Amino acid sequence: MTDLADLTISEASRGLDDGRFSARELLEAVLRRATVTEAQLHGYLTIDREGAFAAADAADRRRAAGGRRGPLDGIPIALKDNLCTRGVETTCASQILAGYVPPYDATVVARLREAGAVAVGKTNLDEFAMGSSTENSAYGPTRNPWDPERVPGGSSGGSAAVVAVGSAFAALGSDTGGSIRQPAALCGIVGMKPTYGLVSRYGLVAFASSLDQIGPLARTVEDAATVLAAVAGWDPHDATSHPEEPPAFHRSLERGVEGLRIGVVAELMGAGIDPEVLAETRAAVDRLAAAGAEVVEVGLPSVDYALSAYYLIAPAECSSNLARFDGVRYGLRVEGGTAEEMMARTRAEGFGAEVIRRILLGTYALSAGYYEAFYGQAQKVRTLIRRDFAAAYETVDVLVSPTSPTTAFRLGERASDPLAMYYSDVCTIPSNLAGDPAISVPIGLDSRGLPIGLQIMAPALGEEVLFQVAAEVERGAGFAARPRLASSEVMEP
Amino acid sequence: MTGWEAVIGIETHVELQTRSKMFCGCRVDVGDEPNTAVCPVCLGLPGALPVPNRAAIEGIVKIATALGCVVNERSLFYRKNYFYPDLPKNYQISQYTYPVGEHGRLVLHVDGEELAVGITRVHMEEDTGKSLHVGSGGRIQEAEHTLLDFNRSGVPLVEIVTEPDLRTPEQARAYGAELQRIVRTLGVSDARLEEGSMRFDANVSVRRSGTSELGVRTEIKNMNSLRSLQRAIAFEIGRQVEVLEAGGSVVQETRHWNEAEGRTVAMRSKEESEDYRYFQEPDLLPLEIDEAWRQRIAASLPRLPAARRAELVALGADDRTATLLVDTPVLADRFEAAVSRGAPARTVGSWLTGEIVAYARSVGADVEEVVPAVEDLVELAGMVEAAELSATAAKQVLAGVLAGEGTPRGVAEARDLLQISDEGALEEAVAAVLADHPDVVEQIRAGETKPIGFLVGRVMRATGGKADPRKVQEIIRREAGA
Numbered sequence: 023m024t025d026l027a028d029l030t031i032s033e034a035s036r037g038l039d040d041g042r043f044s045a046r047e048l049l050e051a052v053l054r055r056a057t058v059t060e061a062q063l064h065g066y067l068t069i070d071r072e073g074a075f076a077a078a079d080a081a082d083r084r085r086a087a088g089g090r091r092g093p094l095d096g097i098p099i100a101l102k103d104n105l106c107t108r109g110v111e112t113t114c115a116s117q118i119l120a121g122y123v124p125p126y127d128a129t130v131v132a133r134l135r136e137a138g139a140v141a142v143g144k145t146n147l148d149e150f151a152m153g154s155s156t157e158n159s160a161y162g163p164t165r166n167p168w169d170p171e172r173v174p175g176g177s178s179g180g181s182a183a184v185v186a187v188g189s190a191f192a193a194l195g196s197d198t199g200g201s202i203r204q205p206a207a208l209c210g211i212v213g214m215k216p217t218y219g220l221v222s223r224y225g226l227v228a229f230a231s232s233l234d235q236i237g238p239l240a241r242t243v244e245d246a247a248t249v250l251a252a253v254a255g256w257d258p259h260d261a262t263s264h265p266e267e268p269p270a271f272h273r274s275l276e277r278g279v280e281g282l283r284i285g286v287v288a289e290l291m292g293a294g295i296d297p298e299v300l301a302e303t304r305a306a307v308d309r310l311a312a313a314g315a316e317v318v319e320v321g322l323p324s325v326d327y328a329l330s331a332y333y334l335i336a337p338a339e340c341s342s343n344l345a346r347f348d349g350v351r352y353g354l355r356v357e358g359g360t361a362e363e364m365m366a367r368t369r370a371e372g373f374g375a376e377v378i379r380r381i382l383l384g385t386y387a388l389s390a391g392y393y394e395a396f397y398g399q400a401q402k403v404r405t406l407i408r409r410d411f412a413a414a415y416e417t418v419d420v421l422v423s424p425t426s427p428t429t430a431f432r433l434g435e436r437a438s439d440p441l442a443m444y445y446s447d448v449c450t451i452p453s454n455l456a457g458d459p460a461i462s463v464p465i466g467l468d469s470r471g472l473p474i475g476l477q478i479m480a481p482a483l484g485e486e487v488l489f490q491v492a493a494e495v496e497r498g499a500g501f502a503a504r505p506r507l508a509s510s511e512v513m514e515p
Numbered sequence: 516m517t518g519w520e521a522v523i524g525i526e527t528h529v530e531l532q533t534r535s536k537m538f539c540g541c542r543v544d545v546g547d548e549p550n551t552a553v554c555p556v557c558l559g560l561p562g563a564l565p566v567p568n569r570a571a572i573e574g575i576v577k578i579a580t581a582l583g584c585v586v587n588e589r590s591l592f593y594r595k596n597y598f599y600p601d602l603p604k605n606y607q608i609s610q611y612t613y614p615v616g617e618h619g620r621l622v623l624h625v626d627g628e629e630l631a632v633g634i635t636r637v638h639m640e641e642d643t644g645k646s647l648h649v650g651s652g653g654r655i656q657e658a659e660h661t662l663l664d665f666n667r668s669g670v671p672l673v674e675i676v677t678e679p680d681l682r683t684p685e686q687a688r689a690y691g692a693e694l695q696r697i698v699r700t701l702g703v704s705d706a707r708l709e710e711g712s713m714r715f716d717a718n719v720s721v722r723r724s725g726t727s728e729l730g731v732r733t734e735i736k737n738m739n740s741l742r743s744l745q746r747a748i749a750f751e752i753g754r755q756v757e758v759l760e761a762g763g764s765v766v767q768e769t770r771h772w773n774e775a776e777g778r779t780v781a782m783r784s785k786e787e788s789e790d791y792r793y794f795q796e797p798d799l800l801p802l803e804i805d806e807a808w809r810q811r812i813a814a815s816l817p818r819l820p821a822a823r824r825a826e827l828v829a830l831g832a833d834d835r836t837a838t839l840l841v842d843t844p845v846l847a848d849r850f851e852a853a854v855s856r857g858a859p860a861r862t863v864g865s866w867l868t869g870e871i872v873a874y875a876r877s878v879g880a881d882v883e884e885v886v887p888a889v890e891d892l893v894e895l896a897g898m899v900e901a902a903e904l905s906a907t908a909a910k911q912v913l914a915g916v917l918a919g920e921g922t923p924r925g926v927a928e929a930r931d932l933l934q935i936s937d938e939g940a941l942e943e944a945v946a947a948v949l950a951d952h953p954d955v956v957e958q959i960r961a962g963e964t965k966p967i968g969f970l971v972g973r974v975m976r977a978t979g980g981k982a983d984p985r986k987v988q989e990i991i992r993r994e995a996g997a
Contacts, residue, residue, distance in 0.1 A: 106562045119561070126555050128562055227561040232797035261566045261799050339797055342594050345605035346559045350663070361600050361661060388596070388792035397794060 026051035027188035028508070031245040034191060035093045038085060045078040045085075045096030048191075049140055052098045056142075056189035059507050064164050065174075065184035067103045069143035070110050074098065077140040084138065093248050095138030100190035102181050103144035104151055105236070106225040107131055110141075114227050115159035116149045118372030119353045128225020129260065130194055130236050130253040137252040142190050145180030149374045150344065151201055151229045153177050154446035157437050158376045165433075167209060167505035168472055172430035175205030175446070181239045182209040187508040192240040192249045196226055198233045199332055200425075200450025203462035206239050207425035207475025210464045210505060212246045212492070213239045215450075217482045218457035219264040221250070222257030228343040230336040231262075233454040243463060243492045247272045250485070264483070271485035275493040279313050282491065285320030285418035287479075290449050296428045298468040303424045306465040306476045309498035310422075310491070320414045320421060324406040325452050331403035332451045333444060334387045338397050340377075341384030347372065379440065404455045411456045415481040420491050423449050425462035425475035453479050461492045465499040473503070519759075520724045521752045522732075523681035523717060527694060529673045529704050530642060530712040531574040536669040537641045538565030538608065543671075549664035557669035559603030564798050567592075571639065571671035572615075574703040576804060576812045578673055579616025579637040581697050581819055586809050590615045592639075592796040597789045601644035601663055609674075611793045614638035615804070621677075621697075622821065624834070625689045632690055633678030639802075644668040673703075679718065679729070684752070688745040691715055695741075696820040696842060708739050715744050720765070721755045730755070731765040735779055737772045747772040751779050823847060831860025839868040845883045846871070852889040858896035866892070866913055874917045887916050895923040902983045908932040934983040938990075941974075941982060945990045948973045959995040967991055 026048055029037065037043050053071065060066060081096030101107060104114045106124035108131075113119045127135065134141065148158035156164040156179025164179040166172040167186045174183040178195030182205035185193050195202040197215035206213025214237045221236045228234060238249035254268040286307055291300060311317045349355035349368030356371050358364035373381070387396035414421060427448055436443040453460040459482070462475035476495055480488035533543055539556035555563035579586050593611040619634030645667050650659030675694065681687045695713060698706040706713040720732035735751055738744040750772075755765050770779040818826070820841045827837040827847060831854060840847040846867045853863045867886070875882045887895075895912060898904045904912060904927060915926035927933050935941055948970055949956050955966045967988060974987045 106560075112561070114561070122561070124555075124560065124562070126560075223562075224564050225562040228798075230797075259566060260564050262564075262797075338794060342596050342606050342792070342794070345596060345598065346561070346603065348598065348600075348605060350600045351558060351603065352560070362598070365598055365600075385792065388794055390790045390792075393792075393794075 025055070025188070027055040028504075029191070030242050031093065031097055031191050031240065031248055032242075034097055035095075038081075038096050039090065045081040045140060046075065048096060049074055049078040049098050049142070052142060052189055052191070055187060055508070056184070059167070059187045059189055062165055062170050063167060063183050063187060063189075063507060064162055065145055065180040065187070065189065066100070066143045067113060067115065067146050067161055067180065068111050070141060073110065074140050074142050077135070081138050081140065091136070091138040092252070094134065094252050096140060097138075097191050098140045098142045099134060099249070100142050100145045100181055100184050100193035101131060102147055102178050102193065102195045104147060104196055104227040104229075105131055105144075105194060106227065107141065107144065110144065112144065112227070113161070114150045115147045115161055116372065116374065116377070117160045117354055118347045118368070120160075122353050124225075126225065129222035129257045131225060133253045134194070139252070145178070145184055145193060147180055148177035149377050150227065150340070151177040151196055151198055152340070152376050152380055154200070154204055154443050155431070155433075155436065156180060156205070157433060158374055160374055163433060166430045166472075167507035169430065169470070169506065172432055172472070173208070175208035175426065175430065177201040177205075178213070178239065179205045182206050182211060182213065185209070185239050185241060186211050186505050192238055192245055194236055194249070194253070195239050196229070196234055196236050197450075197454065198229045198336060199454050200447040202237045202239060203450050203460060203475070203477060204426045204446060207462045207464070207477075208430040208473065210467075210473030210501070210503065211239055211241050212243050212461065212463055212496070213237065213475075214246045214250065214461040215453060215459060216250060216254065216485065217264070217459045219262050220254050220268060220459070220483070220485070222260040222263045224257055224259035228339075230339040231343060232339060233332075233336060235454075243461075243489060243496045244275055246461070247275065247489050266483075269483055269485040271489040274486045274490035277490050279310055279315040279491055279494045282315045282420070282487070283418040284310055284315045284317050284491065285414055285421045286317060287325065287421050287423040288319050288321045289323070289325045290423035294427050294445065294448065295424055296468075299424045299426070299428065299474050302466040302468070302474045303422070303476055306495055306499060307422060310494060313494055313498060315491075318418060320418060322407070322410045322414060322421075322452065324403060324410045327403045328407055328452045328455055329444060329448055331400040331407070332447075332455060333383070334396050334400035335404065335455075337380040337384030338387045339384065341381045341388065344373075344377065344381060376440070407452055407455045408457075411452070411458060411481070419480070419487050420484070421479040423477050423479070425449060425477040429468045429470070429472035429474060449477055456482075458482050459485050459488050461488055463492050463495045463499070464501040465495065466501065467503055518724055519721050519752075519756050521682055521748070522679045522720050522722065522729060523683075523687050523748060524679040525677050525681065525687060525690060526716040526718070527675045527691070528714045529578070529675065529698050529706060531571050531671040531673060532704050532712070533568055533570045533574060533671055535568055535570075537568050537571050537639070537671040538669055541669065544666070547666050549662070549666060552666040553668070557603065558665055559605075565608060565796075567799060567802065568671060572802065572804070573812055574671065574701075575615050575637060575639050575673045576809065577701045577703055577816060578675065578698065579619065580809075580813050581701055581816060582616065582619035582621055582634045582637060582675070584616030584619035584634060584637055586616050586804055587613050588804055588806070589613065590802040590804065592799045592802065593793045594796050595640075596792040599643070600661060601646045601665075601668070603644065603665060603668055607640060607643065608796055608799070609640035610638035615802070621690065621693060623686065623689045623693055625686050630680075630686060632680045635676045635678050636674075637676075638674050640672045640674060642667050642670040642672045684745040684748040687717060687748050688741050691741050691744050693820065700817055700820055700823075700844065702817070708741065711739070714739070717744065717748050717751075719748055719751045719755070721752055721759065730759075731767050733765065733767065733779075734769045735772055736769060736782070739774075743772060743774055746777065747779060750777065754779065827851070830854045832864045836864040836868050839872075840864065843872075843882050845886055849886055849889060849892060853892040853896065856889065856893045858893050859900070862896050862899060863892055866895075870910060870913050871917065874914070885917055887913075891916055891923055898923060898927065902985065903927070903933055905934060905980065905984070907980070908934070931981075933981065935978055935981050938986075941986055941990055942994075944974050944977055944982065945987065945994055948977060949991070949994055956995050967995075970995075
């Protein structure tokens with residue numbers, strides 16, 4: 023019999039409905055899996071056993087009383103540790119927030135709880151979500167479940183890894199420049215960044231406010247849609263959240279792609295992309311064509327400038343967003359002779375190297391005399407990228423590209439070369455700048471047995487067609503491989 | 516100071532008295548226990564986001580409209596970045612380009628002259644928390660420790676910036692006073708300087724009279740009354756002129772007004788001043804204030820002080836009285852009502868702005884609590900008109916009315932202040948005085964008029980001031996055969 027931890031959400035939900043097992047048993051299976059994998063994986067920063075069992079038991083009581091709340095009732099889900107959880111430590115993988123316990127739940131967390139989901143714990147990330155490998159965690163890196171010598175991607179590396187090995191059925195991550203999609207690709211799961219404003223950011227510790235979006239990581243496209251459906255929708259606490267009803271993305275999964283026009287982004291299909299990744303991407307695109315889609319090549323010329331623009335806009339916003347971590351009200355405080363000295367010391371000791379690098383970059387980019395040349399110019403590029411996308415969507419329904427230029431790289435390989443690390447997000451950043459939705463779906467393995475993801479992009483609030491195509495890609499790929507860390511020889515040594 | 520001209524611009528911060536704060540649902544309440552009106556948003560907790568308060572936007576649009584500003588249909592929020600312990604996010608949500616209001620003006624009357632002060636901008640921002648520096652002279656540099664209270668953090672704050680159109684400390688004070696009246700009339704803030712719900716910063720520079728180039732300016736802070744605004748500017752002008760006349764140069768810096776010592780003290784110079792790294796607030800959408808909303812707000816504005824003053828003058832108040840009446844709307848209301856019911860403007864205006872205000876001050880009450888009813892004012896004025904009361908007696912009656920002794924007639928009777936108008940009684944009193952002063956009567960008969968006043972005085976004294984002096988004079992002329 024399959025281990026309960028390996029079920030999809032839809033299978034687990036049916037099992038709970040049929041009374042084949044309880045939410046407590048599901049949770050026990052997930053925690054057992056974590057016990058086996060965590061020593062090597064380090065996907066979780068905190069596991070909230072007590073809270074999780076209370077939530078699972080409550081779900082069991084509801085089902086017994088005939089009051090099931092929905093498909094997530096009783097399903098164990100992990101939360102990236104930059105999402106505020108009332109009463110549970112939230113660190114952003116930073117020393118500066120060591121021991122910080124928020125007094126409130128992020129809106130997405132509150133919505134998951136209302137849907138009956140069981141919050142297992144908080145997952146590892148690059149400090150304040152700044153990085154592409156989860157090596158920038160103050161609490162040690164997360165490993166790739168397919169090869170522990172390699173990174174899981176980042177910054178939502180912990181979320182991707184725990185979903186991949188089955189120590190959670192799904193997870194929430196945040197995506198500022200690819201932080202959901204890239205680790206999903208590197209860990210062989212589905213990761214989705216919604217349209218900017220579809221999901222409330224209230225309670226997400228901000229990295230770059232105009233780019234950040236919370237989204238699901240799951241083992242199937244359908245599961246990702248189920249989680250997204252639970253958290254999407256207008257929130258009066260987030261002025262940038264969309265007031266309209268969310269798109270009906272959950273109903274498009276079975277439609278197929280017959281008659282859809284799919285654009286392959288020319289700029290993301292050449293130099294700098296690993297040949298094996300390119301080959302798998304082309305194969306996936308061919309399968310879409312075979313399934314009835316019309317495939318065309320599309321140029322997005324301004325995408326070449328996306329990375330540069332992103333690394334001005336994101337650090338600029340981060341330099342301001344992270345200013346509040348000063349030792350005055352919460353988190354780490356390193357004493358000093360004056361208030362100013364105390365704040366400076368706290369920040370110097372509390373932040374890691376990459377965070378400090380970005381704060382410095384961003385402070386510089388916003389400085390008087392430099393603003394126009396850097397931040398102002400980057401905003402203009404952002405406008406151009408939006409226009410390029412808008413023009414492309416006049417002729418195609420969705421765009422596709424690789425999610426990541428390479429498969430998982432080795433720990434330490436890019437740690438000392440920030441530019442090489444930044445390049446990891448070259449394919450994912452454009453959607454953040456445009457504010458459009460995008461998803462990564464696993465399509466195969468490279469010759470080293472490492473997963474490859476296909477990125478699908480759609481226009482703003484185009485989640486319906488996005489999931490429609492993603493489901494077809496998933497069916498076409500028939501991706502069924504399981505990571506080494508979740509396989510039986512590791513489980514039962 | 517001759518040969519020099521000052522150039523003054525004023526930045527004013529007004530706290531709006533909305534029910535909730537600018538970007539969260541916390542109550543706006545002075546006088547709460549420290550850190551009780553706070554939430555994740557106004558404490559700047561990780562993950563919290565701002566949501567604009569519609570009532571505050573209405574408040575600022577009222578102010579901008581009252582100041583004749585262009586109200587931008589699309590206005591932008593910016594972040595002003597600087598580190599300070601009582602600024603929870605270490606940035607303040609404020610405005611930069613496209614503020615709510617721009618290009619307004621405020622017309623003042625100073626010393627009989629009209630002065631139009633340009634309003635550069637009216638913008639929306641959030642207030643900071645308050646620091647209490649312990650074990651020092653109130654300065655953070657010397658504090659042993661600092662206590663923070665975030666109840667004020669996030670209170671809606673409107674900043675009103677003038678063009679450098681003011682030239683004298685008196686004009687600056689008149690501007691401050693008129694702005695305070697406008698804000699109070701709009702009902703958006705109590706605009707109390709002592710409590711900080713209205714705060715002034717003044718930019719001051721001086722130049723040789725007749726030149727047009729601007730001198731180096733300093734910014735003065737911490738004036739918490741209209742009087743200290745005027746004094747601080749006067750001091751600063753004198754200081755700058757002194758520096759320049761001694762061959763020195765003025766340093767561009769921020770200076771702190773020390774009320775006790777009556778002087779300004781340097782706080783920080785331009786070199787140390789911050790680069791605020793303004794950029795558009797990504798957590799907020801552009802503020803849309805459409806035509807319909809603007810018109811609805813404009814239509815809802817009460818009569819503004821200038822218009823009200825003009826109306827009061829038309830009713831017969833002099834300029835000074837009209838200004839005083841407008842300062843306290845309840846007095847202006849009483850004035851209008853009493854005058855429209857026939858009471859003479861001069862008399863009623865003088866009571867309202869004189870005796871009544873003085874009485875309120877003497878008992879430490881608000882004017883609203885003590886001001887007599889319209890009926891009482893009309894009755895009292897009528898008694899004076901009908902010569903039942905002398906002007907002096909009327910003031911005594913007014914004092915009785917204010918003290919709650921009853922209606923004007925009741926008080927006049929109880930205090931025995933009604934004038935003797937009865938002919939017979941007056942004739943008797945006059946006859947007695949004439950009998951006592953036959954020599955004076957002779958002079959009058961001989962054609963001198965001056966001594967009549969002397970005899971009137973004697974009769975008044977004999978009647979304890981209750982005789983109607985006009986009637987007494989009439990009778991004396993008749994009896995003495997003048």
